[in-house]
Structure formats: C-alpha cells, structure tokens
Amino acid sequence: MAWFKKTKKPIAAKTKEKASRVPEGLWVKCPDCAQAIYNKDLATNLNVCPKCAHHFRIGAAERLRTLFDGEWTEYDKDLMSTDPLSFTDTKPYKARLKASIAATGLKDAVITASGAIDGIQTIREIRKIHACRDLPIIAVTAKAMKGDREKCMEAGAWDYLSKPVDTELMIGVLQAWLGH
Ligand SMILES: [Zn+2]
Secondary structure (H helix, E strand, O other), X not given: OHHHOOOOOOHHHOHHHHHHOOOOOOEEEOOOOOOEEEHHHHHHOOOEOOOXXXXXXXXXHHHHHHHOOOOEEEEOOOOOXXXXXXOEOOOEHHXXXXXXXXXXXXXXXXXXXXXXXXXXXXHHHHHHOHHHOOOOOEEEEOXXXXXXXXXXXXXXXXXXXXXXXXXXXXHHHHHHHHXX
C-alpha cells in the first residue's frame, strides 16, 4: 500500500519542492501531475491535489487548523532557541535566529498543541478514502460512554479498547488484527 511506503524523497532533500507552496491566484498547477486546480477547490481539499494526492506545502498553523475540529491550545508559545556555544559559521547563529523569526513570525520550528478531534467522524472520513478501506483502525478511548464500541465499529473501526488499558488485552487485540 503506497500509504506506508516512502515512494518519494524526503521534502527536505529537494529545494525545488519549495515551489509547490500554495501560491496566490485563482488557479494553481499541481507540480506532480500538472493538473490545473481552482485555488478554492485546493483549499476545500485541504491542500491536497484532487487528481494525484500531491500534498502542497502548508504552514504549521494551517496544518493544525485542518487537523482539529476547532480551536487548539498551544503550549510553550514563548520557547526559543538559545545560543549557548555562541556559534558562528558564515553568520552568527544569533543573527540566523533573528532572521528566521522575522521571516516566519514564529519563535520556533515546532508548535506544541492539543485540541479536539471527533474520532468517530475521523474513522468515517478515513474509510471514505478508497486506499484506506483496509487501513487497520483500532479505536481507543479514555472516557468510554455507553454505546461507544458500537458507534466506533459502525463507523469502520476494526476493534475498540477503553481505559483503563489492560496491556494483555491490548497486545492480544493488536496481534489478532495485525496478522489479518
Ligand atoms: Zn496532482
């Protein structure tokens, strides 16, 4: 299944890839399949080419917006790199930090956040994708409500586990399904 195989080189190794950042304008051409896509359609499709599933580069905040159902809580917002070695190569590290903060408006390369995702709806959406019909999905919940198991199974989960986690049961369930 192509989902689990790295069929492409990592993005970081290809500077050319940067050109695929979602550009301004009415239409955008997919760098992979050359399909012209209406920009609004690309946004509706969460910046994934509807023809070939090429993932356009997006920012971290945009990624969180597409992932969570609503707002999210960000942690360590003011966390910043320091320069304990007073490192300098062609430029002082301090200057590099300053320049990248100015260019991105972000203090760090990582955003740490938590937010809500409707798991049942997520399972349904995953199952709608043709290539994900056989993707192993085991629902795990920390606050089990009556009928949750049935709802998860109906949505397309293969199995259901709730807290407190019974390690032996969890391993048994995983072993049973992973060999499936
Ligand atoms: Zn494409």
